[in-house]
Amino acid sequence: MEVDKGKGEAEETRKVAEADRDTVTLKSSDGKLFEVSKEAAARLSTVLAGMIAGGSIDDNGTDLKQIGSEALENVVDYCNKHANSIPSAALISSSISFNTAPFKEPEEWERKFVDRLSHDALFDLVEAANFLGMERLLDVTCHKISEMMKGKSPDQIREVFNIKNDYTKEELEEIRQELAWAFYDD
Amino acid sequence: MLDSDTETEPVSASNWSVEACIYIDLTYVILKSFFVYCMYAMDLQARSNKRKRKTKTKTSTPAEPIPELSSEILMDILVRLPVKSLLRCKAVCKAWRAVVTDPLFVRAHLQSSAARCEQNPTLVVTPHTLDSVIPYEDWPTTFSNNISFYQWQQGARMATFMHAKDFGSEFRSARHFAHCDGLVLAPTDTKLYLFNPATRESITLPDSGCGCKLTRGEAARCCCCAGLGRDSRSGEYKVVRAFYRSMDHDTTMGTDMGMEVFTVSGNGGGTWREIMDHLPYPAANWHTAVTVNGFLYWRVDGNHDKHPPWGPLHLSLADETFGITMLPDSVDPVFPNSFSLDELHGELCVGELTSEETVIIWTMPIQDEGQGLYWEQRCTVRLSGLFHPVAFLPGDRIMLSAGCSINIFDMAISKITAKYKMDRMKYQGRRARTWKNLLILNIHRYTESLVPISV
Structure with a gap:
């Protein structure tokens, strides 16, 4: 959801108004504005939670210079979807008493959410999630990328990650011989 | 022919411990x-x-x-x-x-x-077959020298192949394996082998530097207590084995037990080092230690002392000191078959067989002294024999290992709801579902890792 707002209000008035609002406005690197529920932002992003608590949220759009509009749109979309689809953290932890592990498989809707993303959008989103301290979104996006890597050859992985092969032919051959069995799929 | 399900061997059932080195969330x-x-x-x-x-x-x-x-x-x-x-x-x-x-x-x-394994436990399985069956042996001496590892998860129709290595005729009997962080220690009557089945690395540990010399004929009576764990202070993996300083020539039994340690991934120079602390009680022969949070636990040898302590012997891998961990008051350590000793979700676990044909599961988190603060009674399982708890599963269920079976017990309805016969399982790369002269399966809870084995 994109909004357009004029500037010029006094700092004090803004802060008072901000405290009453239940959404926060985020500004992407290319100047686009997005609105997200304050409650969801605070719950899902440690960075935004810190900014909200510290009062450093700008009513005219909190600058997130590191995040492009496409990635920020996905972040906001995720927050809004998450607010609707996920039981509260307390409910999850009480249902599985023995499962103290931090790892949780992505939910069905989260899978779909990342599956529809282009390769570039996914990589931008993972960076955005990392920057905003959104642990769950980071989990989901990293999981998706790791899934993309399974069963792929080193050549294919280099292509996905845009990596240059800095091994010599001999070095590569040595690794291949040492770990020949690992290069075969079951 | 020896039936793999019978537990008449001199080795108590509880040693087929399935260990999970799951570290806590923190x-x-x-x-x-x-x-x-x-x-x-x-x-x-x-x-x-x-x-x-x-x-x-x-x-x-x-x-x-x-x-x-x-x-x-x-x-x-x-x-x-x-x-x-x-x-x-x-x-x-x-x-x-x-x-x-x-x-x-x-x-x-x-x-x-x-x-990940916390959600769906993975098991590592090693089938042990005999090359030939010699009747009336206490414990067979014709073990196949081919050690293989398969991985299995509940629900999988096949155990997937991980690694296999042949040791010719280096050993005659294999013992209970131990698992810690993806490493598997395979003690035999002659050698100790250490594997990382996922990376297919393995080493044969050097022969002991301590202990009295025993000829191969007497080797079956020499001590074979071993253990594997991680020193939580240094982060190093250590293998421990017991030895006898002397031997009673009348009984050909070893006396005056000591222990030595071998650091797997450190700068120890690849040699055994004797543990200086005095061993308060000898560990029970053939037993492989249960490892929990930097400590190794062995049952105490009941034959050697008229007044055995109320609990297992422990060794701190960081301090290299021994101690005794007290059992719950209701568990009598004098009867070795009255309780099982395992690791369960990073805690020490005792299964107490009661007279009412039920098994009470106790657990204790292990602190820095190898002694937890309290035993907590976790659940009661209505089964008439001892087993090894493998993992608690969501939905008030517990995974148990008994003989060649993996059972899922539902505590709410007090019934086994799923039974997996691991000896009849399909093993990747094998045509037949049956194994010729299968004696036993070494089954352990397993966490795949990249932990290197370097000496």
């Missing part, structure tokens, strides 16, 4: 925070001069020798991959190889691997 969080902190510090630098990634620039690969993603995120992705994929990643570029072999990454990957 360790993961601390490690991860540290990790993130380090990476963040490095990343700030990188961010400042990192050019903005755009689709168009993708074509200019020659100028892009480093991965696009920050190293912090790259690690977050790589820790989720299975070991086999990570070994392949070594061939991607030098930077990735450096990541995959970095001890900090190996540790983080282990935690992630353990967390």
Whole structure:
């Protein structure tokens, strides 16, 4: 959801108004504005939670210079979807008493959410999630990328990650011989 | 022919312990925070001069020798991959190889691997067959010298092959294996072998530097207590074995037990070192230690002392000191078949067989002194024989290992709801479902890892 707002209000008035609002406005690197529920932002992003608590949220759009509009749109979309689809953290932890592990498989809707993303959008989103301290979104996006890597050859992985092969032919051959069995799929 | 399900061997059933070296959440969080902190510090630098990634620039690969993603995120992705994929990643570029072999990454990957297994436990299975069956042997001496590892998860129709190695005719009998962080210790009557089945690394540990010399004929009576664990202070993996300083020539039994330690991944020079602390009680022969949080636990040898202590012997791998861990008051340590001793979700676990044909599961978190604060009664399982608890499962269920079976017991309805006959399972690469002269399966809870074996 994109909004357009004029500037010029006094700092004090803004802060008072901000405290009453239940959404926060985020500004992407290319100047686009997005609105997200304050409650969801605070719950899902440690960075935004810190900014909200510290009062450093700008009513005219909190600058997130590191995040492009496409990635920020996905972040906001995720927050809004998450607010609707996920039981509260307390409910999850009480249902599985023995499962103290931090790892949780992505939910069905989260899978779909990342599956529809282009390769570039996914990589931008993972960076955005990392920057905003959104642990769950980071989990989901990293999981998706790791899934993309399974069963792929080193050549294919280099292509996905845009990596240059800095091994010599001999070095590569040595690794291949040492770990020949690992290069075969079951 | 020996039936693999009978438990008439002189070795008590409880030693087929299934160990899970699952570290608690806290360790993961601390490690991860540290990790993130380090990476963040490095990343700030990188961010400042990192050019903005755009689709168009993708074509200019020659100028892009480093991965696009920050190293912090790259690690977050790589820790989720299975070991086999990570070994392949070594061939991607030098930077990735450096990541995959970095001890900090190996540790983080282990935690992630353990967390996944927490949801659906993975088991490592080694079938032991006999080359020939000699009647009336106390414990067979014709073990196949081919040691193989298979991995299995509940619901899987097949156990997948991991690794196999043939040792010719180096040993005659295999003992209970031990598992810690993806490493498997295989003690035999002559040698100790250490494997990482996922990376297919293995070593034969050097022969003991201590103990009285025994001829091969007497070797069956020599001590064969061993154990494997992680020294939580140094982070090193240590193998421990017992030896006898002397031998009673009338009974040909060893006397005056001592223990020695071998550091797997350290600078110990690849030799055994005698543990200086006095061993208060000898450990029961043939037993392989249960490992919990930097401590090894052995049952005390009841034959050697008229007043055995009320609980198992423990060894701190960090301090290399011994002690006794007290059992719950209701468990009588004098009767070795009245309780099982295992590791369960990172805690010491005792299964108490009561006169009402039920087994009470007790657990105790292990603190720095090897002695927890309290035993907690976790649940009661209405089964008339001892078993090894493998894992608590969601929905008030518990996975149990007994003989060649893995059973799922539902505590709410007090019934076994699923039974997996591991000796009739399909094993990858084998045509037949049956094994000729199968004696027993070594079954352990398993966490796949990149932990290297270097001497």
